[in-house]
Amino acid sequence: MAKMLRLFDVLLAAMGLLIGLPLMVLLTLVGYWETGSPLFRQQRVGYHGQPFVLLKFRTMKCDTGWVASHLVDASSITRFGRFLRRTKLDELPQLWNVLKGDMSLVGPRPCLLSQYELIKERTERGVYDARPGITGLAQLNAIDMSTPRRLAEVDQQMLAAMAVPAYFRYLFLTLLGKGGGDRVKMKKM
Template structure:
């Protein structure tokens, strides 16, 4: 049922999302050199690796690390705006259609985040698809505290429901959470 709802919401919202993605791509391209779409390998369901798509918010050449290990100076001016409004996540609709992700679930991490991968494995979190948003994101918990993050993500695993998903999607849409924090 969750997968069907993900697809239906994505297909319904795609015309608006495509327009917004196009506008954001133009802004990214006008503001800094490099591709507008950022691709990064992430850990997905059953610990399978997949390519996650986002609008590029950092300068080309920024090291491939979690956001909380990246300095704020790496984020472009347009990128700060995209991150604040969470528009950088829109290309992940493609990940949802492909079955790599869901709207709600644990945020997919990098394979290099070994402590987080192990903490999530211990709590059975790789039994579900990672999400664009989740309990931890709405609560403002980022990936800098892997044990706490995995514990909160596990709360979602134990309370998953359509009602919970809709509540988290709505909370994200109205601005709950701060997105991925970058180091100062």
């Protein structure tokens, strides 16, 4: 099963990168114009708990602290970044992470190396026995990293039931715009 899902990952990521290349070039140019640094690179916890460098289009100002999204103030998000987050286009560079084998299209969202409580919960549940993913059950149900235990439980549940139909269902629902990633807190008035 794992080999088949990995084959789907490679084929779909390669196809996505080829088809999406013109759009990614355009997004890179707009991002460069807005921040001067269109790509965001950050170490995350990956397969077997090993760190890897995650790629995304930058959605926050360059001087924003390196903390989980739910701990960042909404004023840190750039105007173009709001568009990228709303459309989920900020995730496109992660197709390269999938192609390299750092990630899967479907799996638990990779966390920061500093999210100790989530790492502990996921380790106890064997979540790191799978590659992290761009989308998954938690994202489709708007469960973010602000609730580490709940997130780890849902990750474990998803991995225990992972099969080809579930893999494609998660991808399909994500492409339809269902779910959400880690939320950025709104600035208090």
